[in-house]
Amino acid sequence: MKDIFAGLIGFGTIGTGVIKLLRENEELIRKRLGARLVIKKIADVDIETPRSIPVEREQLTTDVNEILMDKDISIVVELVGGCTHAKTFVLDAIRNGKHVVTANKALIATYGNEIFDAADDGKVNIGFEASVGGTIPIIKTLKESLAGNNIESIFGIMNGTCNYILTKMTSEGRDFASVLKDAQDLGFAEADPTYDIEGVDTAHKLAIVLSLSYGKRVELDSIYREGISEINQQDIEFAGELGYTIKLLAIAIRRGETIEARIHPTMIPFDHILASVNGNYNAFHLVGDASDSVFLHGQGAGMMPTASAVVGDMIDISRDIIAGIWRRVPLRSYKKEGIKDIKLLAMDDVKTNYYLRFAAVDRPGVLSAISGILGSYNIGISSVIQKEKKLERNAVPLVLTTYKAREKDVQMALKEIDKLDVVLGKTTLLRIEDDTLR
Amino acid sequence: MKDIFAGLIGFGTIGTGVIKLLRENEELIRKRLGARLVIKKIADVDIETPRSIPVEREQLTTDVNEILMDKDISIVVELVGGCTHAKTFVLDAIRNGKHVVTANKALIATYGNEIFDAADDGKVNIGFEASVGGTIPIIKTLKESLAGNNIESIFGIMNGTCNYILTKMTSEGRDFASVLKDAQDLGFAEADPTYDIEGVDTAHKLAIVLSLSYGKRVELDSIYREGISEINQQDIEFAGELGYTIKLLAIAIRRGETIEARIHPTMIPFDHILASVNGNYNAFHLVGDASDSVFLHGQGAGMMPTASAVVGDMIDISRDIIAGIWRRVPLRSYKKEGIKDIKLLAMDDVKTNYYLRFAAVDRPGVLSAISGILGSYNIGISSVIQKEKKLERNAVPLVLTTYKAREKDVQMALKEIDKLDVVLGKTTLLRIEDDTLR
DSSP states (O other), X not given: OEEEEEEEEOOSHHHHHHHHHHHHTHXXXXXXXXXXXXXXXXEOSOOSSOOSSOOOGGGEESOTHHHHTOTTEEEEEEOOOTTTHHHHHHHHHHHTTOEEEEOOHHHHHHHHHHHHHHHHHHTOOEEOGGGSSTTSOHHHIIIIITTTSOEEEEEEEOOHHHHHHHHHHHHHOXXXXXXXXXXXXXTSSOSSOHXXXXXXXXXXXXXXXXXXXXXXXXXXXXXXXXXXXXXXXXXXXXXXXXXXXXXXXXXXXXXXXXXXXEEEEEEEETTSGGGGOOTTEEEEEEEETTTEEEEEEEESSSHHHHHHHHHHHHHHHHHHHHHTOSOSSOTTSSOGGGOOOOEEOOGGGOEEEEEEEEEEESSTTHHHHHHHHHHHTTOOEEEEEEOOOOOGGGEEEEEEEESSEEHHHHHHHHHHHTTSTTBOSOOEEEEEOSTTOO | OEEEEEEEEOOSHHHHHHHHHHHHTHHHHHHHHSEEEEEXXXXXXXXXSOOSSOOOGGGEESOTHHHHTOTTEEEEEEOOOSSSHHHHHHHHHHHTTOEEEEOOHHHHHHHHHHHHHHHHHHTOOEEOGGGTTTTSOHHHIIIIITTTSOEEEEEEEOOHHHHHHHHHHHHHOOOHHHHHHHHHHTTSSOSSOHHHHTTHHHHHHHHHHHHHHHSSOOOGGGSEEOOSTTOXXXXXXXXXXXXXXEEEEEEEEEETTEEEEEEEEEEEETTSGGGGOOTTEEEEEEEETTTEEEEEEEESSSHHHHXXXXXXXXXXXXXXXXXXXXXXXXXXXXXXXXXXXXXXXXXXXOEEEEEEEEEEEXXXXXXXXXXXXXXXXXXXXXXXXXXXOOOGGGEEEEEEEESSEEHHHHHHHXXXXXXXXXXXXXXXXXXXXXXXXX
């Protein structure tokens, strides 16, 4: 029986999971592959601290070149993270004719073009299923199963930390800061949570998904992005009253030749299946022009779910190696000659429904002043909630939802409204996706 | 640019969808594939009736041999349905060295072994993604993405007609017969609905999914099967009171070396994501030993969703053809030498939770008589609902749910209970899946 040798760079949680999985399911994988998938070397800066799974001393090294230069090794698994060392290791592996499997979303989102070009030149494959949505087969579904479809829209819950926090805030009525602290204590959130809660992680994932759906790398900075740190109980409660739940969504919608792409907290209807995504799960709601909606849900992170995706890619690449080919599906699912730039719609030109919460002085004429300004910007009001409950300085919360309106118009109207004497403080704006979500 | 020629046998709804999709997304597919995917011939007994998409007269034939014998054609798409002609066409195509794409679940479930063996001998590939779950990438996910996992359990809603009927019965409080009639009028259900509502269609799909997960064809008759025609409003209401909703589930659970496989109406908790599957959607909740749960949801039938899966398979096979190989993933995801028989657990030995509704005479001592018999069979009671509402003959509905019990014990206990003077008529039994559903 043939042996396929791999080397692992980065022996942290995921790396340990990969070793564990390959060991525990060795026989199963051999039966599926018709070959043995063997980790020949594991490189890490720390080879002293014992991991949860025992490894032979001679399998370990602190020198990545023992992997990168090993002629037996055909697959390099990069689990270092970050974009400095990881990038060097991946490019070196490619240059040495080795296939690469990585869970590194920042690397693929930021340096995808460079890495994919190098892989094309070097005739090697890059497996990056684990970089988006952990265990969820989103990459393979976009590149292969839905290959006959134009992707009309993608609505994704791509960050488990944010979804955990929003779920707890909604079900337990607690505030952002206290739930964040819990998440940190439980290890779901980092000590510095910015990367997760401000939507940076989500932007990396959306950029990858966009490039698989529409063909080219997207500049990360061109994706509009808002995080969840400003969400409060008042808005969660009003959302509930209106029949919505609040999720941090990554959204991509095909608008002819341009693509609308944005990340922000979003109100979605209770009865849409995305509203059932709770806790630290991730989910992707894709609509293809033929497939209609395809909804994928699972653990977006964690030791074994991520290891499952890494090993899935290793098996995929091994099947190519056994078949004597180096790759059969283009890295972005498009042949290089078919790739064109993705034009993103400017956020100003996005049209959606809005939830606006004003802190209004409880006095006649306020609603008329606000709705007058909205009207002058062509923004129609679809519902109004006014509560008697007093806020500070004699203000009451006034909630309006709008018909489809243009982002620029809404922002300009709010600028004007926030200058009114009868409006105290900055108005809260949240976007509602309703009929856009099939 | 290379042309890959395909022939289509069966120009019905799905066939028309395939032609439409290949035509409308021709450029997209060419960009992804680096080749043109061309339908050279379409065979059907009826080539006179115009379809919703126009086709050149010379592309049509009533003689399948014009496809099966055409040396240019490398992919035969079988959309005839049934197991007689379809089987002959598929085997002839294989013998002539042609790859096959089919949406025919009955054929794969019944003659999978024979067809797959022939395909191995003939060095051709069989694409059957469309045969289970329509647009949902369940086949590819099991064969490729989750290839490193032992599949611990599969809970699937695999029949859209049943799910539509149960959803309407639940949301509108209507009875089975009236909703079935609606479904027939809307074209969701056949004039003779037996195949759908008695779970035969679901059994075909579960058999295919079992063979991909565990390696060998399963005898259809060995899968325990109950349909939905006995479900009534009373049980739907009691289920709601207990926090459950009723779905027709196909269930497979790995129990060491044996597999538990069964199809029946099942109570599942409201807050489980499978309970959010409404209308005519299909869904699969898979648990791998590493991946944890992976949940896939989409249209299980329909012209374009099914065409999407067929075209996905055509692209997949074309990518192999372009790479110069005939197949890289074994048809059941296991190499032939790794395939062993699947041992199914006898239904008698299944252990689960039960919902039992008795029509009990409203008289002291009844609960004690019933619970006494249950106790003598080691069946523990976890909850009781007794209503004052009278049924016919002075009976009241008495509902018990049980802790985990063995099917055989429950059946024997019910036989004894149904003989009691204080129990009128046959007791209703439904199974509850709660903690088995992660």
